[in-house]
Structure formats: C-alpha cells, structure tokens
Amino acid sequence: xxxxxxxxxxxxxxxxxxxxxxxxxxxxxxxxxxxxxxxxxxxxxxxxxxxxxxxxxxxxxxxxxxxxxxxxxxxxxxxxxxxxxxxxxxxxxxxxxxxxxxxxxxxxxxxxxxxxxxxxxxxxxxxxxxxxxxxxxxxxxxxxxxxxxxxxxxxxxxxxxxxxxxx
Numbered sequence: 001x002x003x004x005x006x007x008x009x010x011x012x013x014x015x016x017x018x019x020x021x022x023x024x025x026x027x028x029x030x031x032x033x034x035x036x037x038x039x040x041x042x043x044x045x046x047x048x049x050x051x052x053x054x055x056x057x058x059x060x061x062x063x064x065x066x067x068x069x070x071x072x073x074x075x076x077x078x079x080x081x082x083x084x085x086x087x088x089x090x091x092x093x094x095x096x097x098x099x100x101x102x103x104x105x106x107x108x109x110x111x112x113x114x115x116x117x118x119x120x121x122x123x124x125x126x127x128x129x130x131x132x133x134x135x136x137x138x139x140x141x142x143x144x145x146x147x148x149x150x151x152x153x154x155x156x157x158x159x160x161x162x163x164x165x166x167x
Contacts, residue, residue: 001027001028002026002027002028002048002049002118002121002122003027003028003029003030003045003046003047003048003049004021004026004027004028004029004030004047004048004049004050004051005029005030005031005032005038005041005042005045005047005049005050005051006018006021006029006030006031006032006050006051007031007032007033007034007035007037007038007050007051007052007053007056007061007064008031008033008051008052008053008056008080009033009034009053009056009057010053011033013053013080013103013105014031014033016105017051017080017105017110018031020107020110020111021114024111024114026114026115026118027048027049027118030045030047034056034057034058034059035056035058035059035060035061035063035064036058036059038050038052038059038064038068039059039064039067039068039071042068042071042072042075043071046072047072047075048075048076048121049075049076049077049078049098049114049117049118049121050068050075050076050077050078051078051080052064052065052077052078052079052080053079053080053081054079054081054083054088054092055081055082055083061079061081062088062091062092062095065077065079065092065095065097066095069095069096074124076098076117076120076121077092077095077096077097077098078097078098078099078100078101078113078114078117079092079097079099079100079101080101080103080105081100081101081102081103082102082103083102084102088100098113098116098117098120099113099116099117101113
C-alpha cells in the first residue's frame with residue numbers, strides 16, 4: 001500500500017488533501033503542519049509520496065525537499081504552493097520533485113498527478129523487486145558457477161591468463 005504524507009501549514013488545505021486522497025483510496029495518509037514535523041514524521045513513517053507546501057513558518061518546503069532526498073532517496077515529492085514564481089518551480093525541478101501544483105488546487109489535476117505518482121512508485125517497487133530477485137538468484141548460483149569453473153581450470157580448458165583474470 002502506498003504511504004502518503006501531506007505537509008501544509010494551512011489546516012484546511014491539509015485536511016482537504018487528506019480527505020481527497022482517502023476518498024480515492026490511494027493509500028495510507030499522515031500529515032504534518034510544518035517542516036520540522038514533516039521531517040520527524042518522514043523518519044518514522046518513510047512515506048512513498050509527499051505533498052508539500054513551499055512557504056511555511058520555520059523550515060521551508062525546499063529545505064524539507066533536500067532533507068527528504070537524503071532520508072528517502074526514491075520518495076515522490078509533489079509541491080503544492082500558492083506561489084507561481086518561476087524561481088520556486090526551477091528549484092523544485094532541480095531538486096527532483098515529481099510535480100508542482102499551484103493553489104488553489106484543481107482537483108482533476110491533483111487526481112491525475114497523484115495517479116501518475118502512484119503508478120511511478122509502483123513501477124519503482126516492481127523494478128527494485130526484480131533486481132533483488134536477480135541478485136538473490138546470482139548469489140544462490142555462485143557456488144555452482146565456481147565449482148564448474150574450477151573443474152574447467154583443472155581440466156586445462158582455460159590457459160589464457162587474461163581470460164582467467166576477467167572471470
């Protein structure tokens with residue numbers, strides 16, 4: 001199940017976003033009212049997708065993005081801000097944010113962005129799982145590969161020094 005965290009200092013927006021995510025049955029949702037609370041919750045909860053306001057008292061959203069990237073490298077961050085200033089958007093893009101939505105939030109746009117983020121997260125999970133499976137199979141097969149290679153060496157099938165080193 002996908003884990004969401006909604007971070008906004010405006011309580012009505014925070015609750016509206018939580019309600020929207022819950023109404024779409026997209027996953028579990030927690031929230032934070034400021035940047036410090038967001039970092040504390042992210043450490044414990046490890047969200048997959050974060051909806052984040054930029055301008056908040058104390059730690060601003062762009063600082064939170066930097067810290068979230070260090071804490072959870074593959075987290076999807078969706079900026080939701082009342083500021084349509086291009087400099088904020090550029091900074092968010094440079095920091096690898098998934099998307100940038102301007103308040104007031106268009107619910108159909110939010111719905112599309114959330115579904116894309118969920119799909120992207122699910123693809124990441126599937127890819128990671130495949131790599132873990134391949135790594136596990138490789139580790140399991142290593143004793144057999146080593147045994148077979150040692151037999152070949154003992155039988156004199158590999159005389160080339162460069163070939164031996166490459167393996």
